[in-house]
Amino acid sequence: MPLPMQGLSRDEVLTTLESFRAQDLPWRSGRVLAYVYDPGKEIEETVKAAYMKYLTENALDPTSFPSLVRMEREVTRNVIDLLQGDANAVGNLTSGGTESVLLAVKTARDHARATRPEIREPEMIVPLTAHPAFLKAASYFNVKPVTVGVDRETFRADVDAMRRAITPNTILLVGSAPGYAQGVVDPIPEIAALAQERGLLMHVDACVGGFHFSIMRRAGEYHGPAFDFSVPGVTSISTDLHKYGYSPKGCSVIMYRDKALRRHQIYACATTTTYALVNSAVQSTKSGGPVAAAWAILHHVGEEGYRTIIAKANDTAAAMGAGIAAIPGLRVLGQAEMCMFSFTSDEFNIFHVADAMRRKGWYLQPQFSTPWSPENLHITVTAAAHGLAEGFLADLRAAVDEVRAMPDQIDLAQVRQTVQMLVESLGAGAVEQLRSMAGIEGDGTPTEWAMLNSVFDALPDPILEALLADFVNDLYA
Numbered sequence: 001m002p003l004p005m006q007g008l009s010r011d012e013v014l015t016t017l018e019s020f021r022a023q024d025l026p027w028r029s030g031r032v033l034a035y036v037y038d039p040g041k042e043i044e045e046t047v048k049a050a051y052m053k054y055l056t057e058n059a060l061d062p063t064s065f066p067s068l069v070r071m072e073r074e075v076t077r078n079v080i081d082l083l084q085g086d087a088n089a090v091g092n093l094t095s096g097g098t099e100s101v102l103l104a105v106k107t108a109r110d111h112a113r114a115t116r117p118e119i120r121e122p123e124m125i126v127p128l129t130a131h132p133a134f135l136k137a138a139s140y141f142n143v144k145p146v147t148v149g150v151d152r153e154t155f156r157a158d159v160d161a162m163r164r165a166i167t168p169n170t171i172l173l174v175g176s177a178p179g180y181a182q183g184v185v186d187p188i189p190e191i192a193a194l195a196q197e198r199g200l201l202m203h204v205d206a207c208v209g210g211f212h213f214s215i216m217r218r219a220g221e222y223h224g225p226a227f228d229f230s231v232p233g234v235t236s237i238s239t240d241l242h243k244y245g246y247s248p249k250g251c252s253v254i255m256y257r258d259k260a261l262r263r264h265q266i267y268a269c270a271t272t273t274t275y276a277l278v279n280s281a282v283q284s285t286k287s288g289g290p291v292a293a294a295w296a297i298l299h300h301v302g303e304e305g306y307r308t309i310i311a312k313a314n315d316t317a318a319a320m321g322a323g324i325a326a327i328p329g330l331r332v333l334g335q336a337e338m339c340m341f342s343f344t345s346d347e348f349n350i351f352h353v354a355d356a357m358r359r360k361g362w363y364l365q366p367q368f369s370t371p372w373s374p375e376n377l378h379i380t381v382t383a384a385a386h387g388l389a390e391g392f393l394a395d396l397r398a399a400v401d402e403v404r405a406m407p408d409q410i411d412l413a414q415v416r417q418t419v420q421m422l423v424e425s426l427g428a429g430a431v432e433q434l435r436s437m438a439g440i441e442g443d444g445t446p447t448e449w450a451m452l453n454s455v456f457d458a459l460p461d462p463i464l465e466a467l468l469a470d471f472v473n474d475l476y477a
């Protein structure tokens with residue numbers, strides 16, 4: 001597709017962009033229970049204005065735009081204070097949870113290179129409820145991920161298993177507050193004590209919960225395990241602002257207990273013919289927009305405003321959770337501390353429920369089974385869903401009735417058997433057959449996702465990973 005020789009008018013550009021949205025999830029409805037954190041119209045407009053004000057400024061060189069340094073320091077300090085860091089704690093803004101986690105792992109690796117040079121093949125211990133960003137970091141930075149199981153009832157990290165997994169090469173232990181999948185907080189004080197006892201670093205991934213929980217804690221409403229810098233042995237924490245801080249996308253905070261540790265995060269290079277480069281995080285050229293927007297929302301909403309927002313999300317999640325638990329055939333997984341959780345069914349294929357709900361305008365996020373958790377649907381509840389719990393539950397009850405009445409329900413056990421046979425007998429050739437079985441031939445997007453999800457659920461992880469990577473490789477061709 002060639003670039004247009006004559007440019008489109010402003011109106012043409014904007015109308016065309018609007019028309020592109022037709023197939024996107026309609027997040028303004030509040031019915032998209034993943035991906036979007038909508039603070040409401042008035043806050044959204046203020047924050048967008050702040051973002052636009054600094055859209056063009058570049059945070060590449062901290063001496064050129066001191067306003068960006070100032071805002072980054074202030075926002076970071078606000079979040080460190082919320083997470084009970086002392087005057088020695090430091091942090092930086094990043095583009096998101098993934099960048100924060102990547103940096104925590106890279107920092108741990110370089111800290112180990114400096115302080116434990118005898119380690120040639122560093123390892124980190126990651127409970128399987130942790131976000132995939134840790135395994136991504138491991139693959140990017142050549143740190144060996146040692147994954148450990150979790151409790152199948154509570155979905156909390158198994159600290160004894162973590163203890164047993166420690167070797168002379170271990171550099172870092174990981175815990176989540178909470179894990180995204182079930183909204184459950186790991187026993188952070190126990191993991192941190194183990195780290196301290198063995199002289200290891202410990203990262204708390206509070207990407208999704210750190211901000212929300214901290215505001216709750218200050219209101220006396222957080223009753224889960226301690227997870228912040230008040231816990232001895234916690235050496236770094238990641239907390240996203242673009243999730244439950246309701247900031248526009250592109251903002252997370254990576255924090256360290258002190259500057260000596262954070263020093264390993266910073267990259268400088270003066271060897272090439274171009275300018276001497278020094279980066280606090282991964283990105284180099286970066287817009288001032290996310291920084292200004294984060295500053296704006298924290299200062300515009302304030303702690304009281306966040307308490308109101310959080311109460312709306314929590315009340316809605318509690319009503320949804322209780323309602324789901326009361327629907328025969330559905331089962332909520334673990335006890336979420338966060339306003340996000342997941343549920344499964346022991347009686348029917350839960351992926352059909354996702355399809356039925358999608359037809360009713362709700363988006364619920366499928367999560368595949370693992371040896372530690374059954375296949376399930378995840379929901380992220382935000383303030384935007386306030387007032388929708390009753391309608392959601394009515395639709396969910398109807399969806400469950402529809403699925404129970406389906407004559408051609410996909411039997412997961414049977415799909416597993418077929419997939420296993422295919423994989424064993426065809427090896428690599430199985431992938432093509434699987435594609436057609438899952439309904440991803442031709443132009444792609446299925447309207448019924450249940451078969452696709454059932455096949456994906458049944459696939460061995462390496463094959464699913466290859467299939468997904470191929471899919472994305474083709475998608476952007």
Ligand SMILES: *Cc1c(COP(=O)(O)O)cnc(C)c1O
Binds near residue numbers: 131
């Ligand atoms: C979302 C999330 C991440 C990754 O953050 P992104 O902003 O999507 O890159 C990491 N950890 C947890 C617990 C998360 O919920």
